[in-house]
Amino acid sequence: MVKTLECDVEKISELIKNYIPTAEMEMNVAAELSFILPKEYTHRFSELFAEIEKRQEELGIIGFGVSMTTMDEVFFKGSMNSDINDSDSPLGTSTWILYAQQFRAMLIKRAVFSWRNWKLLLLQLLALLGLMYLMMRGISFSTAREPARVMDLEQYRETIVPFSISGDPDLTQNLTKNLEIMLKAKKQELHEVQGDVQGYLLKNKKCIYSCIIAFSLTVTRDKKEFTFWFNNEAYHSPSLSLSVLDNIIFMSLSGSDATITVSNKPQPQRVTENKYEETSTLILQIVFNLLFGMSIFTSGFSLMTVTERVSKAKHIQFVSGVYTFNFWLSALLWDLIIHFVACALLLLVFLITDVDILLEKYHFLDTMLILMLFGWSAIPFIYLLSFWYNTSTGAYIKIFVFNHCLGFMSIIVDAVVNIIPDISTSTKDFILNSLLLLPLYNLGLSIYKYYNIQEMKKLCTSSEYVSDTKFCREILGISVYSMSQSSIGRHVIAMAATGAAYLFLIFLLELTSWNLQAFVYRCVLFGIYKIFSKARLSRELSAESEDEDVQNEREAILQHPQESLNSTVLIKELVKIYFKVPPILAVRNISVTIQKEECFGLLGLNGAGKTTTFQILTGEEVATSGDVFIEGYSITENIRKVRSKIGYCPQFDALLDFMTPREILTMYARVWGLPENSIRPYVDNLLEMLYLQPQAEKFIYTLSGGSKRRLSTAVAIMGKSSVVFLDEPSTGMDPLARRMLWNTVIRTRESGKVIIITSHSMEECEALCTRLAIMVQGKFVCLGSPQHLKNKFGNVYIMNVKFKTDTGDDVIKDFEGFIAQVFPGSELKQENQGILNYYIPSKDNSWGKVFGILEKAKEEYNLEDYSISQITLEQVFLTFANVDNPESDHAKAKAVP
Structure with a gap:
């Protein structure tokens, strides 16, 4: 039933139970009210429907219809043996505790990725350490004198x-x-x-x-x-x-x-500038080997970041409330831990290959400092580069090649600039200071200069070498951390500073990219488009041919803006244009309000604009014009606040394949701020609700498509979100799993949340949606509850009649004549072994009249069974989609404004 605001539900329930005592109320949400009527009372349907039609205005009923139980429902009821009670999520964690809990969740996620991909990590370490060992094994770094x-x-x-x-x-x-x-x-x-x-x-x-x-x-x-x-x-x-x-x-x-x-016995060598140049040649072999190995190793830090971004798992984490700082700082901390382990093992390689200068007399502390500062600088640099790539493998290879070539060329450029005598000081300083932005350049020059200085100091103080007094006096007076060109101070400071700068750029990119996109799309590109395509835009966005319900919704929003803002969701004159050649108008001026405890469905063919609308509502895309408000917060102006209010199940599963369902739900539970002692039972309950317990400990990449959809839905409905977006959530599910999903969605809605859903299953929309809109070419062509749309656009009843087995053909022929007489305009659609299927015009034929005629004809024409139902939502949808349907041309004309 579709009811008015003044509808007296108790009076309606009392009326129905007067005729059918065992009737049960199934749903009472927004304008939708439904009851389940047992089939054994069909003989009383005529009287009941006649009474309802008679008192329709008094009871506050706009319209009503009848539908039959589907096989899905039969299967579901036969398979379900227990009810599952949802538990409230105990939220209320303070900001700092939530911040720490999210950081822990993000850190565990990175650790699990490394643990599950240990072979890949081991390969990276072997590439660095093995390469360094093999290349340095044949090089002698010992400064000891030859014996007599x-x-x-x-x-x-x-x-x-x-x-x-x-x-x-x-x-x-x-x-x-x-x-x-x-x-x-x-x-x-x-x-x-x-x-x-x-x-x-x-x-x-x-x-x-x-x-x-x-x-x-x-x-x-x-x-x-x-x-x-x-x-x-x-x-x-x-x-x-x-x-x-x-x-x-x-x-x-x-x-x-x-x-x-x-x-x-060889004569003592003389420590001069020639000896310095000889040592420089030796250390260059270490530097180039180290740069190559570090390029291979550090490029691996891009794999996780690219995987999360491309799979949209990162977007879902941000939608679930993950702070930008938590996301990136946890990644940096874990990668620095891995980098530290690699550096410690690298020092062991130096020890084995007799690179004593970098280790003796606590020099290993200086070496470790240089290597760790390189990691601090290089890892955020790798993160920044990863934004340019859309495949993790491609990112790894391209970043490795780019990094290595850049590092190698920077060392060459530094050498050339210092050799050329004619280059001006200002030009030289500009080039050398620009090179300080490159992590590998700073690493290479730091190791190079540190080795040379310490080697010369060692030789100058050795009794076995004859020292050049002037040269050694200069060498011994140099501090390795001074800011001179021959020391490493400027490189150490550069690594520390660029690491912080690259990290700041990442935060700036994450926190301002939305506002920057909004400015470019809404102000710049849309402004230019309006100038050159004003007439076309006005024509495309015209509301002249809108359906009455769609127009009333728009006018209510525009005339009562403050009242509309009190809605849980407000979509106001939303427009999305893709500025291509030619421009594509994907969403055309749609407006709607959605109240608490509503389930709003978006229907339409592929390309109708549903997914684009979802992407705008969840912050993936920027609206060209108009705005969306979630609990009063504008998505254009306050995306961070809006994201903390929503849950999202995208069309394609944005899951981390290397985790298990239990691990990923536990991660999101921490993200939402559930106390640690409540997480386990809360996750167990979710797994049971969505029938995921048997797969709880399996890797996600091994799950079926239906299981992944249920898991994505579980992620979406978690936490304290006010609005849950479900984009085709039941794709690939069997009837039992689908019904369990529906049951979960219904209980989620009843808990006070708004559900916004898209689906290709009309039955799903009928089962879940309290209101829905059908989109065609980016516009709403109808809006209302499923029953309202069937009442408004469905002008036929579907009647199925089954004769008893001993019924003769002459009786069936007489029945056909009877139907043609009492229901003018009726159409026999199908006849098969004593079963007739009719479409009966609803005009001038009330529910009570139809059931009354069939009930009287039951004995006369030897009917075993019959059913009368309204046109399905799918048939209404097909009408708007311009697909063949059972309705008459008159209905089509009415359905398409």
């Missing part, structure tokens, strides 16, 4: 020593004996050559690798001539030759036990 080397043939293992002695026999015998003693002790082979030693060396191929030294002695009356040959491929063979000569002479003079040990 003993000049001994043993270092070449077994060698052959050719020799030739001619002249004094006594001397020859003595020298040969001493040579044999010395060389055999060293396990070397002594080979006496008869004749020219040089010729022997040239002719004997074996000597190329086995002969390190050779000598000859020629004794004459005037002199003793020693000649030594050495193999130039052995670096120390010249000094080794002299050592052997000195030993055999010394043994000849002092006895066979006498020896001389000769050692070769």
Whole structure:
């Protein structure tokens, strides 16, 4: 029934129960009132309906209709074995506790993402640490002096020593004996050559690798001539030759036990600018390896942010009341924790690969400070870059390439700028200061300069090096944290400052983007459009051909603005234009108020403007003109306040696939501010209400489409929202799940919330909606309760008659003639095995009259059963959608203004 404001519901209920004692009131919301009438009382329907029609004005009834129980309802009642009582959500948490609770929820969400994607995280860590280890393993970073080397043939293992002695026999015998003693002790082979030693060396191929030294002695009356040959491929063979000569002479003079040990110790290196440049070349290898590894690692921080934004899970979190600061600071904190672990492991790699300068004497604290400040700067920078991409994989790859190329090129640019002598100081300062905005540049230069300064200080204070007094005095006087070009102070400050700046830009973008979009769309683009398309706009938004109910709603809003603002939801002259070529007018000047405990349905074909309207109502899109008010707050001017008042189930599930239903509902319970001790029972109740208990611990990506829709609905109805938006919530559900969803939605509405729903299921809209509007090409073409629309646009009754099995064809023919006589204009639509389906004009045929005629004809024409119902909402919808329908042309003309 559609009732007036003065309707006496108790009197109507009393009247109905006088005729049908077991009748039950099903719903009494807004202008809609419905009762369930048992079928066994059909013989009294005629009298009841006649009485209602007679007293319609007295009872405050605008109109009424009848519909039959559907198979869905039968299935639902047969499957339900218990009722589920909803529990109130114990909300009332203070602001600071709510802030802390939300922060905890967001931090746990990030931790769960990392835990569930541990393979990906491990791969990122291995890419950084493994790459650094492999590239640095072959590089020597040790500054220790080379030890003294003993000049001994043993270092070449077994060698052959050719020799030739001619002249004094006594001397020859003595020298040969001493040579044999010395060389055999060293396990070397002594080979006496008869004749020219040089010729022997040239002719004997074996000597190329086995002969390190050779000598000859020629004794004459005037002199003793020693000649030594050495193999130039052995670096120390010249000094080794002299050592052997000195030993055999010394043994000849002092006895066979006498020896001389000769050692070769490198001269101390001189610490000069050349040594500084040599160290710089070495550290550049560390820097470029580190930049490459960090580019791979830090790009992974974009994966979660892009996934949340693209799936609209981020939007749902903001709609549910998550503070912008909580969302981003929790993400930053968790990513910094992961970055800290990576940096600690990186220091371990430095230790293994002997990069001592970055670790010794508490230098590891400085190194860790540099690495952590880089993380503080780089992670918000990655977040900012992620706004440009719409796929997580694409974002990771592109940000890695962009970051690495930018970091590498910045180091090259810095080197080139410092080399070019003709560049002006102001230009140089501008370029170098601009490069300070890049996190990888600051990291690379900080490590580079820190290593060089500490290495030079170590060498200048080492006793094993000869120091250049002026150079070392300058090096020892430098503080690594000073603001000079050769120190890291400006880079450290730059990393700290840019991290805060990038974070501020993220907050600024999140908090002002809505107002900026509103200004651009509503003031700039719409202003230009009105100038050039004023006539077209006026024609498109004209209200001349509006339906009477739609027009009355608009006029009531415009004439009583303050009263309209007291409504829970007020949509006022809403217009949405997509400024493309050509411009698309998606929503055309719609206005409606929705009161507390109402369920308002938006119906229309795909492309009618339903989803766009939803996107405007939930803050996804900016309205071009007009406004939306939720509990008096303008969505254009106070989006943050509006979002805290609504729950939203989007058309496509905005869920985090790596979580379970229990985890995601627990997260949103914390977001809404439920006390911790109430969260578990509250979540359990929601899971049970929507038949999600069996899937509560499964990953969301494993759930069916229907289960995901129920979970999305559960997220939407949680908390203290005043308005719940459901965009096709029952898609993909079986009848039982759908009915459980409906039951939950009805109880949510009865708890005081407004439900705004879109659906392609007319039955769903009839079951849930207290009022609805049908949209065609962005406009409301009708508005009212389902019963009101069926009364207004449905001009036929649907009659189904079933004959008893023993009924003859002649009786059926007589019945057809009877119907044609008593109901002129009736149409037989279908006849099948004793079942007839008729469309009977409702004009001049009241409900009481129709039921009275059929009840009298029941015995005369051997009827087993019959039913009379009103046209369905689906058939009304098809009328407006210009699809074939059972109504007459007259009804079509009436339905389409």
